[in-house]
Amino acid sequence: MGSLVAAVASYLDARAHHGEWLVRIEDIDPLREQPGATDAILESLERHALYWDQPVLYQSKRSEHYEAGLSRLAAAEKLYWCPCSRKMLARHNGRHQYDCPTIFNAAHDTPAPAESALKFNQATTDWTWQDAGCGTQKFHTTTISDDFVVKRKEGYYAYQLAVVIDDIDQEITHIVRGQDLLDSTPMQLSLYDTLSTPPPFYHHTPLVCGQNGQKLSKQNKAPELENTKVRENLRYALEFLGLPVPETMQPCDPETLLSWAATQWLNTLARNTRNR
Template identity: 45%
Template sequence: MNSSRTGRFAPTPSGLLHFGSLVAALASFADARAQGGQWLVRMEDIDPPREAPGAKAAILETLHAYGFEWDGPVLYQSERSNRYQAVIDHWLRQGLAYACTCSRKALEPYAGVYPGFCRNAGHSPEGAAIRLRVPELRYGFQDRLQGHFEQHLGTEVGDFIIRRRDGLYAYQLAVVIDDGDQQVTDIVRGADLLDSTPRQLYLQELLGLPSPTYLHVPLLVQPDGHKLGKSYRSAPLTAADARSQLLRALRTLGQKPPAELQSAQPREILQWAASHWSVDALPGVRTLAEASLL
């Protein structure tokens, strides 16, 4: 196996896996294996208040029941706080990050773009959120499916939080550090994270990391436009439905599984997916309505 290419799947244990998660897992798995690369599983468990009891074990059991095999041990972000904090402490000393005491109410009029109130206030980091200073520059990349995407960090994003006031580390920081430490080269994920990528490119630059290639597959949404997730319309995956759900996920991704896979085992379906993976066949849109997939 050519381990020079590495992909990953990183579920958040706020609940059990649903069909939307399966589509993301299948896309990242097939893309990594199609390149002869490694596929890693990482548990993004850095927000304990939102974590469902038993979800981490249940997610891994479901992946196993659906035939997924990953390389190496599962990485748990909850065990990496010291790593994240060391990076933040370094940036605080360099003046690249600073403490922010602004309330959500005070920031409501600014439509999510931080106005810089605390940039030069010199607040203590204790009991405060930590923000990263962003440059007045545009950061962009060429997505393998969505094409060119860019943002101006100063005017469209603003200084963003890398550690919350309650001491929990932000997704943007943790995911970039982990991808770098795990030498992830290819990121396949939902298109709802497209807007996060310019911030992550900047973080990679600060950390001296190479930027991975990106492939943002369509996000599955309910007919009312909400993300496919925990609702009566999106039941948790069950082992008994592994074959039918895997085939449905392949069709959702524009792949064309043959009729003989209707009686195949989950692992055989995944082997077919990896050997026949076609990025060109993926729907080149950012969202797909659940109703169109039934």
């Protein structure tokens, strides 16, 4: 249900701004991919009348674009190879075994050590942005301790890199997603800044949580979304987002419910801002 809420929120935001709603399949980690998961996601979206406006983008087919992005970041001297494990870094309070940013700088054609991840050298700075869902956000980042992986030692591209390159290539202007990704925003702003690209507008929505307070997700063994209960699912998602469906519209088909909700979306955002 949590994924549906996020999808509905982003869909309504796109429709309310007279924009396009795009679907992207983040399938760059084969170790976590479940057989049939992609088909199930797309089927569920269609069953809930969440129709996308461009062909689905599959990250697994975009390696050359991510490599081009890495080349630009390396040319800006923002990447370095790091053989240090998470356990080692934690044990030494974030300090590297070697001076990785200097010794293994990716811009200097230095051979990568065995079993190394490629990291982005984060700036020590303050990041501020106006979030449509959470208000003014301020994050402080520190070089070395807040550096992050852009390509894993197994050769897989990291989430932060892939989504920013995709957002730039697809000319994304608005990102609507769950608050569990709020902490990712400073990392992505760093990449936008280095790539000399204005960032999109961000809107982080509340998370759907179970009785134990944990986010409803597959990792937490949340029940799967039932595609046989489309109206009930949409009514729940809309009410969760502050758009309770009027009783007279309860029997309406999914397309009608979403069209009505899109006309109310911007007013709901304004009301939530005033009440924040």
